[in-house]
Amino acid sequence: MLLAIETSCDDTAVCLYDGQRIISHVLYRQTIHASYGGVIPEWASREHEVRLPQAVLQALQEAQVSWDDLQVIAAAQGPGLLGSLMVGHTFARAIAAARQLPFIGVHHLEAHVASLELSGEPLYYPFVALVATGGHTHLFRVIDPLRMELIGKTQDDAVGEALDKVAAWIGLPYPGGPAIEALAQQGNPQAFAFPQPRTDKPYDFSFSGLKTAFLYTYQRNPSVSLPDLCASWQEAVFTYLVEKLLQAARAYHMARIALVGGVAANKLLRQKLTKQAEEEGLQVYLAPLAYCMDNAAMIAVAAWHKYLSGQYTSLHTAPFARG
Ligand code: KG4
Numbered sequence: 001m002l003l004a005i006e007t008s009c010d011d012t013a014v015c016l017y018d019g020q021r022i023i024s025h026v027l028y029r030q031t032i033h034a035s036y037g038g039v040i041p042e043w044a045s046r047e048h049e050v051r052l053p054q055a056v057l058q059a060l061q062e063a064q065v066s067w068d069d070l071q072v073i074a075a076a077q078g079p080g081l082l083g084s085l086m087v088g089h090t091f092a093r094a095i096a097a098a099r100q101l102p103f104i105g106v107h108h109l110e111a112h113v114a115s116l117e118l119s120g121e122p123l124y125y126p127f128v129a130l131v132a133t134g135g136h137t138h139l140f141r142v143i144d145p146l147r148m149e150l151i152g153k154t155q156d157d158a159v160g161e162a163l164d165k166v167a168a169w170i171g172l173p174y175p176g177g178p179a180i181e182a183l184a185q186q187g188n189p190q191a192f193a194f195p196q197p198r199t200d201k202p203y204d205f206s207f208s209g210l211k212t213a214f215l216y217t218y219q220r221n222p223s224v225s226l227p228d229l230c231a232s233w234q235e236a237v238f239t240y241l242v243e244k245l246l247q248a249a250r251a252y253h254m255a256r257i258a259l260v261g262g263v264a265a266n267k268l269l270r271q272k273l274t275k276q277a278e279e280e281g282l283q284v285y286l287a288p289l290a291y292c293m294d295n296a297a298m299i300a301v302a303a304w305h306k307y308l309s310g311q312y313t314s315l316h317t318a319p320f321a322r323g
């Protein structure tokens with residue numbers, strides 16, 4: 001029985017996993033940041049401090065698992081907000097030390113990729129994965145559950161961050177992605193044309209130009225239809241993501257592609273990617289909707305692979321914000 005903790009950003013999550021099934025999963029999404037357009041790091045850490053002990057007890061209770069049943073303890077180690085990471089990482093190491101159990105620190109982006117295993121469908125390697133979150137927009141060549149290579153990343157904002165920022169500009173709450181998605185459903189995606197960004201390296205991303213284009217369109221036209229603006233902007237952003245992912249698949253001769261992370265919860269993006277991939281005869285793996293945004297189940301699955309291969313983490317280790 002593995003206990004996993006996720007506190008990388010603003011979600012406090014605890015999971016119990018037996019190597020095959022999620023036995024319990026307690027998730028608290030912090031709501032205090034909603035009206036601030038983004039996460040306030042100090043507040044996020046404090047919320048984790050307050051919520052985490054109870055979340056661990058609740059996960060044990062729901063699973064009807066005792067402390068004696070635990071065999072391994074895992075936690076997100078980074079990247080993320082350092083203060084937030086420290087809460088979960090230190091809590092997990094303290095349990096491991098007190099119970100004399102192995103500890104496994106998990107890379108947050110590897111965990112997002114591991115969320116694919118929670119779909120219940122067979123997963124075949126290798127594949128190219130797009131990790132699209134509030135902090136990262138990274139393309140990886142995933143060789144097996146324990147090995148992935150970075151092939152491109154954003155040069156400025158992450159796509160989720162860009163969604164959160166434009167949402168804040170037009171008065172929508174944080175997180176902006178779901179709010180924009182809802183508004184865009186009533187809009188015309190062809191109302192405005194936004195240029196596709198260019199980067200020096202073919203598999204890198206850039207969202208700053210698209211963000212500025214959104215702001216100019218909004219400021220120059222005070223009576224603009226917000227649903228049309230959001231629908232058109234989403235269309236441009238998602239066309240860009242899908243195209244990059246497919247280009248990478250072609251270049252790396254991959255027959256399989258994957259989409260994970262909070263932005264992968266977007267239905268339009270899922271549809272667009274599935275359609276394009278089908279046309280090109282590629283197999284698509286989508287993170288299950290319940291596990292796109294931060295959660296502890298993905299930490300558990302990623303940790304399990306490390307556990308089986310004996311890749312334990314020293315208790316004398318610190319979390320990291322970047323990398
Ligand atoms: O993976 P995640 O929960 O946290 C990080 O690791 O950053 O991703 C959060 C991001 C936020 O930027 C949020 O706006 C975005 O995922 N997001 C969405 C949707 N749901 C969450 N973006 C677009 N459409 C959604 N439905």
Ligand code: ZN
Binds near residue numbers: 133262293294
């Ligand atoms: Zn994440």
